[in-house]
Amino acid sequence: MRRLRLWPQSVVGQIIILVALALFVAQAINFTLLLRERQRIELTAQTAPGVYRIVDALDNRPDRRGGDEADRRGRVRFLDAAPPLPGQARPDVERRARAMFDDVGLSVRSIRAAEQPQLLPLRRWDNFRMRAAGGRHDHVHMTRLAMAVEYQPGKWALTQTRIGDRPPRFGGWLVGQTLILYAIVLLPLLWVGRRLARPLKQLTLSAEQFARTGSADPVEESGPGDVRQLTIAFNAMRSRIFAMLNEKDRMLGAIGHDLRTPLASLRVRAESVEDEGERARMSETIDEMNRMLEDILSLARAGRSSEARQKVDMSALADAVVEDFLELGSPVDLADSDRAVANVRPQQIRRALRNLIENAIVYGERAHVSVERGDGTIRLIVADDGPGISEDRMEEMMEPFTRLEGSRNRDTGGAGLGLALVRAIMTEHGGALKLANRAQGGLEASLVLPA
Structure with missing residues (x-):
């Protein structure tokens, strides 16, 4: 209430x-x-x-x-x-x-x-x-x-x-005097307040738009002098931020191109190795480097996705992702769920869900996927049967390049970017990544999206 x-x-x-x-x-x-x-x-x-x-x-x-x-x-x-x-x-x-x-x-x-x-x-x-x-x-x-x-x-x-x-x-006269006084004082104050509030509201909407989509429209430079100076400074800051972000994207594109070229050359050379075992190990290393590079570039570009939002049934999306894993023989199951539609970027949500399922399979032996709806949110839940994570390290595990030792196998793990990338994707969607240990054992990771 x-x-x-x-x-x-x-x-x-x-x-x-x-x-x-x-x-x-x-x-x-x-x-x-x-x-x-x-x-x-x-x-x-x-x-x-x-x-x-x-x-x-x-x-x-x-x-x-x-x-x-x-x-x-x-x-x-x-x-x-x-x-x-x-x-x-x-x-x-x-x-x-x-x-x-x-x-x-x-x-x-x-x-x-x-x-x-x-x-x-x-x-x-x-x-x-x-x-x-x-x-x-x-x-x-x-x-x-x-x-x-x-x-x-x-x-x-x-x-x-x-x-x-x-x-x-004099009671009625005093009431009339009060109303006249209110009109004389409050009406000009209301007019000034509207002149002050309009650019501030536009400024707020532009800042919220930037936080939500990574882009923001310039604010009209109007209103009283001090407010106008504020909007001028905001527009200048916006231009500088966009210039830096665009430069960062160009730099990341160049780095990605420059790194993929030698990796492709290494793959060609690996195919010429006669020892099959050695050739397979070299190919796995090259694939791991490609995945690591893709994760780093994706994390660096978080919040600047060019993919358009659209209404997607989360139950159908989870079913398609689980079906891909089943075709590869991975131990994944999906619980029955009702239709749950959210306004998302589907490719990003697929990647986030895929990262959670991969972690559950690698570290928890099996992935249990379900979709729940309630309290104005949609939750895509991935549970595993592994040892879980210590409560005092759950927040730390969502930081880039962070891995657990002991409860998570370091030899079979990646670079520690999976959960950080998932959290960045959820933040861009106005949602959250939630981690919790299950009472019956294992870890439960949830993608929480606004309905």
């Missing part, structure tokens, strides 16, 4: 996600600050009328002015005892009122505030304020706030004001 990756793998995607998260956090902080400021303003708006009335009434109270003006206004009542305040206590209003009294330089002993639960009808002035602020009066609920202030020991001033509980109206 594949895990769902929420975090993008591309650099551009990660940058966009990080910027989007940063904008979201910034807007969340902005929203929090705006909400706190709005709550402070609303609290001030609820508290200020009562504070203003009490300050005005205390400045114009009868004992200072010699009249009864505060009483005639009826906005503030002066009492000789703490008045009862029914309703819900408002400690937030009390704290804000004390701060406002301190700001105007009026020292008070204690403050009590309570909000009465009954709703009050809207007045024409309330409707006018709602329309001027762009709100709807049906969303506003007016209640009464009572505030009592002890300005001297045992002396209280009481007033009542109307307050409203308007719900916050």
Whole structure:
């Protein structure tokens, strides 16, 4: 079961996600600050009328002015005892009122505030304020706030004001602002990211093509300046690598030609030897040198095959290779298997399978061939009945010119290039060569190909 990756793998995607998260956090902080400021303003708006009335009434109270003006206004009542305040206590209003009294330089002993639960009808002035602020009066609920202030020991001033509980109206505005900000920031960033990602993707595809086929198309030199410099350097490196590989192929062709010519001359001279035993030994030596030369040249050209890929039934290919060995009388058997089609270079796979079967016959007395399919792969398995290979030397055995002593007979072996050539062929096909000892004895070599 594949895990769902929420975090993008591309650099551009990660940058966009990080910027989007940063904008979201910034807007969340902005929203929090705006909400706190709005709550402070609303609290001030609820508290200020009562504070203003009490300050005005205390400045114009009868004992200072010699009249009864505060009483005639009826906005503030002066009492000789703490008045009862029914309703819900408002400690937030009390704290804000004390701060406002301190700001105007009026020292008070204690403050009590309570909000009465009954709703009050809207007045024409309330409707006018709602329309001027762009709100709807049906969303506003007016209640009464009572505030009592002890300005001297045992002396209280009481007033009542109307307050409203308007719900916050800036939520939708803040969401709209966030979307606009996302569009302004992320759209240009997305455009820049696409300009950056396109040449990088072409660069990646070209590198993967080279690793898969040994050839690569040049990358279009576009995008920002630093990316364009990268593609220019890649194209220059590609040209140099291809030049060296082509020179290597020409050199190998010349070496092969120059070495085959004296070997052919030696074969002609060997035919003139009268001693049949000596002639046979000379011919075997020449054949071994030819095989060694062919293996060396094939290993050197690995990854640069000119053979085209095609869809091939691996079961049919294994049957044809095994049939060739059976015609020579070699101890080989093939297990029945279902059709398994892979996109391969058939001649290379034939050679890889043939090398494994030859090793199994030489070192393990008999070769058991089978084809299996599963988990998105096709496995061509060659098992033998020999002594196997030590676990700590299996990886070493796939290196060029490496041979085992003791478990493998050195006198009957080759130059130690067989498994190295097989691994090179499998790497070119995007597969792998796997070696493992069998539980019942012997070695199991598997050609693992993508299905």
